[in-house]
Amino acid sequence: MNLPKLREAFAGDFLIGAAVNVRTIESQQKLLADQYNSITAENEMKFELVHPDEDRYTFEQADRIAAFAREHGMKLRGHTLVWHNQTPNWVFEQGDGAADHDTLLARMRGHIQTVVGRYKSDVYCWDVVNEVIADEGPELLRSSKWLEITGESFIAKAFEYAHEADPNALLFYNDYNETNPAKREKIFKLVQSLLAQGTPIHGIGLQGHWNLYGPPIDEIREAFERYASLGLKLQITELDLSMFAFDDRRTDLTAPTAEMLELQAERYEEIFRLFREYRDVLTSVTFWGAADDYTWLDYFPVRERKNWPMLFDANHQPKEAYWRVLRAA
Numbered sequence: 001m002n003l004p005k006l007r008e009a010f011a012g013d014f015l016i017g018a019a020v021n022v023r024t025i026e027s028q029q030k031l032l033a034d035q036y037n038s039i040t041a042e043n044e045m046k047f048e049l050v051h052p053d054e055d056r057y058t059f060e061q062a063d064r065i066a067a068f069a070r071e072h073g074m075k076l077r078g079h080t081l082v083w084h085n086q087t088p089n090w091v092f093e094q095g096d097g098a099a100d101h102d103t104l105l106a107r108m109r110g111h112i113q114t115v116v117g118r119y120k121s122d123v124y125c126w127d128v129v130n131e132v133i134a135d136e137g138p139e140l141l142r143s144s145k146w147l148e149i150t151g152e153s154f155i156a157k158a159f160e161y162a163h164e165a166d167p168n169a170l171l172f173y174n175d176y177n178e179t180n181p182a183k184r185e186k187i188f189k190l191v192q193s194l195l196a197q198g199t200p201i202h203g204i205g206l207q208g209h210w211n212l213y214g215p216p217i218d219e220i221r222e223a224f225e226r227y228a229s230l231g232l233k234l235q236i237t238e239l240d241l242s243m244f245a246f247d248d249r250r251t252d253l254t255a256p257t258a259e260m261l262e263l264q265a266e267r268y269e270e271i272f273r274l275f276r277e278y279r280d281v282l283t284s285v286t287f288w289g290a291a292d293d294y295t296w297l298d299y300f301p302v303r304e305r306k307n308w309p310m311l312f313d314a315n316h317q318p319k320e321a322y323w324r325v326l327r328a329a
Ligand code: XIL
Pocket: 042, 043, 130, 207, 238, 296
């Protein structure tokens, strides 16, 4: 069967992306090439994967993903340079103690220069800083080794170093839960203050790890309105619609029910209708995967629980959600 292609259906609106890894660029190759025009490395460009030791970089897997994008004429998003997760301990250590302020910033700069420099002709935009806002409480920033050692200065510096390494790259701040009013406002404040300092930042990434029951569409709209008022581009960077509410820890389901599939289809359609309303500021929508045979949600937040968050099923066949997304086009 010759399916309509998502990347063509939304060609006038935004890019349609998928997160890939070194396995799925093989196992999902045909689906990826058919339907998507952008990819993001799910893990392969993260700090611990490309820079496991101070004097050793390992680019083999990231290179394969960059080559896949080139071979298929796809855009490549870079993910991610500075994060509290998936960063090796050596980065924060020195002798028997903690690295000092200058050492940590020098390491961050070296890392960014090397990684951004290497993919200069492949990666058109980077998630420079990922998830630094505190989820709850009055603090603006999440506690992390980065924050502990450098104070908040690592954030602006990361953007400056990335800009230095590739002045043409679009530089994004990426986070989740921007549909929670308090967190949304904190993200807004951070980015607003970066802009006021003249930091080279060009966009905000909204991850979009959502589910069948939330967040409400109006809260997504609020986030678009608020962030667009900063004059930046927006991207959905990690979209998936889990079948389970976040605090639902049940593990007994071996297949999605008909009701779940229908609800998922309705939600996806609503969400894409909203995305299209904002197509002037929303330049890319990336799913965190492509088909239900592999999703990080099979391991998170419950270790071994199958989930079915994508538009294509485990056999790469279109689900009802796929047809409903096309209806929004
Ligand atoms: C996830 C990957 O999908 C997993 O394979 C890995 O074990 C942990 O990270 N927010 C992000 C992504 O910015 O990098 C995360 O990716 C999912 C949440």
